């Protein structure tokens with residue numbers, strides 16, 4: 001595991017991040033399971049409850065938060081020294097690699113040191129201000145960026161692991177949970193996403209991803225289960241259209257499940273270290 005050297009950026013990070021009460025990282029072992037959607041929903045729900053929230057997208061190769069929050073192409077204002085995060089709504093600001101490039105079809109081809117630099121800038125040189133929560137959307141897996149951010153960031157308060165319910169979910173969640181544990185980050189719980197896929201022909205729902213895997217994983221790993229979020233086409237469309245699903249469809253079962261997951265995660269945060277299921 002390579003160590004981050006102490007330099008000017010590190011002290012700026014420490015100073016900037018001391019103003020953030022809880023840093024939460026949203027992880028998964030695979031892409032496409034709903035990590036970014038969860039990060040956006042958690043941030044939107046917490047900010048609607050009156051908390052001051054920052055949303056940080058560190059998925060350098062697949063940034064999606066600028067699009068999902070409707071801020072694609074909105075460049076952060078910079079004075080050459082620091083930049084203001086993009087305002088999404090009251091109490092909610094966001095920064096993504098997608099906020100720094102005006103075109104979203106350009107792949108980011110950066111080597112390790114450049115990636116490390118951009119992560120440092122996000123933590124040190126963005127005027128996040130006083131925040132209750134910084135919700136960090138990690139790239140899939142347990143590789144460089146999640147590792148770098150967890151090493152750069154002082155005191156990550158907890159990690160939320162997102163999974164689908166397949167049999168491999170157990171293995172996937174185990175990797176993410178063990179990654180967090182190895183770094184000494186409290187696991188707030190496992191969220192099982194995209195359950196109850198709607199079945200247009202039968203009028204009911206199908207168990208496309210074999211629901212239950214997330215819950216079984218949480219049980220085996222001794223961490224909280226944050227609940228099941230059903231598949232809802234409105235969530236997908238809202239994400240694509242840059243609308244906050246939990247705000248536009250608060251009564252949808254998926255939005256209610258996300259709200260309950262936030263309650264459980266906040267509960268886990270406040271329960272203190274060592275508290276499990």
Ligand SMILES: Nc1ncnc2c1ncn2[C@@H]1O[C@H](COP(=O)(O)OP(=O)(O)O)[C@@H](O)[C@H]1O
Pocket residue numbers: 028030031032033034035036037038064193194195229230231232233234235236237239240254
């Ligand atoms: N519960 C859900 N219902 C419907 N669509 C969903 C749900 N969760 C995520 N999606 C959609 O699935 C796709 C992948 O989700 P995303 O949050 O980008 O995953 P990840 O960040 O893990 O790659 C997106 O198009 C998103 O809108």
Ligand SMILES: [Mg+2]
Pocket residue numbers: 035036037059062064137
């Ligand atoms: Mg994502």
